[in-house]
Amino acid sequence: MAVGARRSTDAPSAQRELTDALYDFFKAARRARGRAARDPSPAGLSLAQYHLLEPLSAGPRTNRELAEQAGISPPTATRMVDGLLQRGLVTRIDDPIDRRAVVISLTEDGRTALTRKQREYAARRRMIADALDAHEQTVATDLLRRLAAVIEEL
Numbered sequence: 001m002a003v004g005a006r007r008s009t010d011a012p013s014a015q016r017e018l019t020d021a022l023y024d025f026f027k028a029a030r031r032a033r034g035r036a037a038r039d040p041s042p043a044g045l046s047l048a049q050y051h052l053l054e055p056l057s058a059g060p061r062t063n064r065e066l067a068e069q070a071g072i073s074p075p076t077a078t079r080m081v082d083g084l085l086q087r088g089l090v091t092r093i094d095d096p097i098d099r100r101a102v103v104i105s106l107t108e109d110g111r112t113a114l115t116r117k118q119r120e121y122a123a124r125r126r127m128i129a130d131a132l133d134a135h136e137q138t139v140a141t142d143l144l145r146r147l148a149a150v151i152e153e154l
Contacts, residue, residue: 044113045113049083050114050121052070052081055069055070056104056106057111060104061104062101063101064077064101087109090104090105090106091107092104
């Protein structure tokens with residue numbers, strides 16, 4: 001059954017309940033993502049900027065790599081990087097290996113903003129985990145890792 005399809009009357013009861021629960025979960029996740037996207041602080045990072053910059057915590061990346069990892073098009077990444085450049089959060093230099101590419105790096109201010117946002121999202125994940133008892137946390141850990149692997153394969 002496709003993710004997002006609501007009800008399947010042909011499926012066995014347990015499978016139907018699971019697909020309904022997945023529907024509800026993804027819907028709640030989309031709403032939470034929407035709230036996060038609407039609520040950036042003026043000096044902080046938006047959710048989209050966070051996803052673009054997060055790979056830079058491990059070191060410089062090309063614009064194409066950032067776009068790929070953020071799940072956006074290279075032109076969109078370029079526009080976002082332009083805005084981040086103006087704010088002094090990243091630098092952009094010509095790629096010494098490929099003249100057609102540029103390499104993006106975090107500045108100190110960019111690293112500070114990214115670290116702040118990473119802490120904010122880690123706190124939100126802890127709040128979700130704290131809503132579960134120890135056994136539920138163990139079960140959820142196993143299920144979420146398995147679901148992530150299945151979703152990556154879709």
